[in-house]
Amino acid sequence: MHPFMRSLVLLAFASLLAAGCDDASSGKVQKAGTNAPASMETAAPPVVMPSGQLAEVKGAVMLYTRLLAAGYASLNMNVLTRAAASEQATKVYFHMAALGEAGVKMLSELKGIEFVSVGFDSPESVVARTEEKWHCAYYKIKTGEKVYENDVFYLLAYRLAKDANRWLVDEITIQKTEEGPGQGDLFFMTRPSGHATGAHPPPAKNKDRVKE
Numbered sequence: 001m002h003p004f005m006r007s008l009v010l011l012a013f014a015s016l017l018a019a020g021c022d023d024a025s026s027g028k029v030q031k032a033g034t035n036a037p038a039s040m041e042t043a044a045p046p047v048v049m050p051s052g053q054l055a056e057v058k059g060a061v062m063l064y065t066r067l068l069a070a071g072y073a074s075l076n077m078n079v080l081t082r083a084a085a086s087e088q089a090t091k092v093y094f095h096m097a098a099l100g101e102a103g104v105k106m107l108s109e110l111k112g113i114e115f116v117s118v119g120f121d122s123p124e125s126v127v128a129r130t131e132e133k134w135h136c137a138y139y140k141i142k143t144g145e146k147v148y149e150n151d152v153f154y155l156l157a158y159r160l161a162k163d164a165n166r167w168l169v170d171e172i173t174i175q176k177t178e179e180g181p182g183q184g185d186l187f188f189m190t191r192p193s194g195h196a197t198g199a200h201p202p203p204a205k206n207k208d209r210v211k212e
Contacts, residue, residue: 049118049126057118057126060167061158065110065132072096072106075141084169085161103142109135111151121159125170128158138184148184152177 049057064083071077077096080089099106116129137149155176160167 049120053126054118057128057160057167058115060160060169061115061128061130062113064158064169065113068092069108069110072108075100075105085163088169088171099138100141103140104138104147105141107137107139111135116155124162126160126167128160129175130154130156130158132156146184148182148186150182151180153180 060083064080067079067083071080071092075096077089077093080092084092096106110132112133114131116131118126118128121127132154134152134154135149136152138147139145140147154174157173157175158169159171159173161170162168
């Protein structure tokens, strides 16, 4: 769902959120990620990973989720570059900045995660599919007032690439999403203030990506 054009980002995200809420209320699950590479839309990759590498990949995904939540809370996505390629961290920054333009920041908590499948997508990359439940709460930056909160359920596909001796999240595809009932006002999704807030990750460098 990234990157967003700054002038359209809040409208696009609001549309995605509204669709998710409608589907949740009707008992349906929203299908997303239709533009993803075929390898990220199909069944589990056929190549089984050694247990040691499997633990490394799962650890890399868990580190990403922790740093993602920390980045949103601090309005600083520089921390995410410890677990993600610079381009992926920049994509997340655009969403964080869009919320900042509306004077809002998000505090998110991973309530549960299950690894559905993990396997090689190519000799140099791995795809990990997860089912995740997040609780998201939105606060006014100036006053700290909570304005909205809800639970979000995701089916995600993480593509990770090896960088030196570590796995970095290179791409994420949302394959399904469902919004739980929300509490509060979604005003910040449609009325940006016009000023980006938060620290932008450093530009992508060649070493941050594994060449295909």
